[in-house]
Amino acid sequence: MNSENNNTPEQPDRIVHRAIRLLNTLAHExxxxxxxxxxxxxxxxxxxxxxxxxxxxxxxxxxSKGEVRTEKVIEFLGHEGETIQSDVGWIYFACAHTVASxxxxxxxxxxxxxxxxxxxxxxxxxxxxxxxxxTVFTQAVANGLNSERAAHAAxxxxxxxxEMRAMAYEIVLERTDWPSQAMAARTVKxxxxxxxxxxxTNPQNxxxxxxxxxxxxxxxxxxxxxxxxxxxx
Numbered sequence: 001m002n003s004e005n006n007n008t009p010e011q012p013d014r015i016v017h018r019a020i021r022l023l024n025t026l027a028h029e030x031x032x033x034x035x036x037x038x039x040x041x042x043x044x045x046x047x048x049x050x051x052x053x054x055x056x057x058x059x060x061x062x063x064s065k066g067e068v069r070t071e072k073v074i075e076f077l078g079h080e081g082e083t084i085q086s087d088v089g090w091i092y093f094a095c096a097h098t099v100a101s102x103x104x105x106x107x108x109x110x111x112x113x114x115x116x117x118x119x120x121x122x123x124x125x126x127x128x129x130x131x132x133x134x135t136v137f138t139q140a141v142a143n144g145l146n147s148e149r150a151a152h153a154a155x156x157x158x159x160x161x162x163e164m165r166a167m168a169y170e171i172v173l174e175r176t177d178w179p180s181q182a183m184a185a186r187t188v189k190x191x192x193x194x195x196x197x198x199x200x201t202n203p204q205n206x207x208x209x210x211x212x213x214x215x216x217x218x219x220x221x222x223x224x225x226x227x228x229x230x231x232x233x
């Protein structure tokens with residue numbers, strides 16, 4: 001038996017195993033970025049939509065030569081709202097290539113499946129590298145202050161920020177008759193202050209930015225369209 005064959009990465013079980021690990025990583029990172037969608041946010045908002053399309057209409061998702069359609073991934077990204085964070089983009093592209101890898105594996109093209117999974121890991125690597133740089137910066141600040149208490153505070157600030165953003169989304173989504181984003185932001189600011197105190201540096205602007213980052217569908221459900229001011233002649 002040729003021993004080299006035991007080390008080839010094209011074995012289907014190895015491809016599947018690595019794809020599952022990668023998807024679990026993407027799901028974890030998506031939850032850290034968008035906690036308002038819950039722990040199933042990645043599966044429901046990203047993976048399922050791409051997976052279903054790749055099955056029902058594979059040509060829309062994957063080119064005949066096996067490449068992922070970039071414009072389709074960007075179209076999916078549009079559901080994340082007007083303000084797209086760069087790390088969310090990495091997640092979408094990594095997921096798209098993982099889904100394409102699965103389709104290639106189903107057709108028996110193990111070489112293409114492995115190539116696509118390697119591309120997925122490149123996008124995931126960019127995502128993790130970005131997050132690692134943030135962690136290094138946080139640790140550097142904590143070390144500069146030379147305080148255990150400061151280290152815990154620095155590491156916890158990002159988590160608290162995500163908690164407040166998730167609470168803000170919940171408050172906004174409770175109503176369907178907000179007259180304006182500014183009024184919704186003022187209401188959110190009051191409730192966040194009651195729970196967390198004066199944490200945000202510029203709360204009104206920050207909360208309005210969070211609202212603008214909501215998906216277009218969510219905003220349409222929550223805010224009353226402005227009335228026409230035109231007069232009949």
